[in-house]
Amino acid sequence: MLIGEVARRSGVSTRMLRHYDSLGLVRPTGRTVGGYREYSEADIRRIFHVEGLRSLGMSLRQIGRALADPAFTPSTLVGDLIRRTEDRLKREQELLERLRAIDASEPAGWDGVLHVVELLHELDSPSPSRRQQAALAPVEDVPSLAKAVLTEAHPNVAGALRWALARAGEDGVAAVAAGMRSPDVDVRRRAVRAIAELPGDEATAVLAAALEDPDPQVRRQAALAAGPRGTTAAVPVLVAMVIEGVNDVEAAEVLGTLALDPGHGERILNALAGGLAGDPAVRIRVAQALAELPGTLAHDLLRHLSGDEDRAVAVIASALLGDQSPG
Incomplete structure (x- = not known):
């Protein structure tokens, strides 16, 4: 079968087929009298094999190594692809959350966008002191503060973040109350502790609902804060x-x-x-x-x-x- 017909039947362009040939991935087993590439049934099956591996996200170099290695096992490939896909999804989820945080701050111009990006960068810093400094600086981006409050494990930084959120008053309640619905008990504990420091009827209502939380620590924190109200x-x-x-x-x-x-x-x-x-x-x-x-x-x-x-x-x-x- 000549290259043009292979391209029509496989959906792989003639240019890509020539590229596969140059890389040694799929070399036609024959040539016509005129010197044209001629593909056998085994060659075509190999083309579909390569295309299938490409659809899983493998590079052509990785595909070449996999096909050339007699000890190669599909489970090794699939496990590696799962790990790489999970990493990519995690990065994309982090990007999505960052974009949502920027959108929630309703920036009026590029200066506002850059300000939020800088704040998010500081709040995500691996250095506790830098995260704490970001929390203590004047901050108007309540959604970003709330997210940081729900994820921060360092006690000093967490305290600074709760203080910064408390400055937002009742505006901070809705942003951090979402943490009370988290399946992660640590997130719920951080959320109830932050809400305990916020004023208003909305915060009181969230604390009252937290009295039914399955975690005793959440219930106790809610009771100590809701009782005086x-x-x-x-x-x-x-x-x-x-x-x-x-x-x-x-x-x-x-x-x-x-x-x-x-x-x-x-x-x-x-x-x-x-x-x-x-x-x-x-x-x-x-x-x-x-x-x-x-x-x-x-x-x-x-x-x-x-x-x-x-x-x-x-x-x-x-x-x-x-x-x-x-x-």
Whole structure:
């Protein structure tokens, strides 16, 4: 079969077929009397083989090495192609996110675009000090800040980023709240910590929703931030923190703040009373939390604990009542 017919049937141009010949990839096995290239059925199958490998993203040099190596295995090729494709997709995804960040900043001109590009470059720097400096500089690009807040693991840089985001006020809530939907628990933890420092009803609503998060650390952070805002749904989480001994002092203080509302005091008192069946260490923490409640709301329960069978519990309850001798 002559080169023109091969080109029509295979869809490979005559110019590319000549190039394959010059590289030694597909050399026609015969020549006509007039010296024209003549391809056999095996040659044509090899052409389709080369084209198939090209469609997988291999270079002609890689294809040549693969076809010339008798020890070559398809699994090696496919594994390498997967890795290279994943790397390319990662780079393209990073480019897409950068373009979206620039678009979200609504730059009015090229100066604005270059400013955002410079900010993104600094926030993506491998140097924590440079990332921190970028966060501390005046920044108006809230979407880029929010993205950095959700990905930053260095504690000092993360703190600077949250501070910078807090300067944006309520505008920063929607940008960072998307992190609460992430399947990555670390992203959700960063998001709730940032939202806890933001003002407004929208931030309070996000914190209230975070009380149902499957991660206990997210729930606790949300409760400590939502409680002072008057979110009574935080009470069960705060009481659990007292009982479990996780940030129990902070949780007790927030419960005391919520109990200032007469409508919530009894509910909080009853919830804490449910923890008195625990071991002595739990009863001590509950007693200390009861002492945070306003007025004489917890007086009767503390009086009861002052006669506890465990002397440490009784002494502490008595001291909290102002009576140095257990009853």
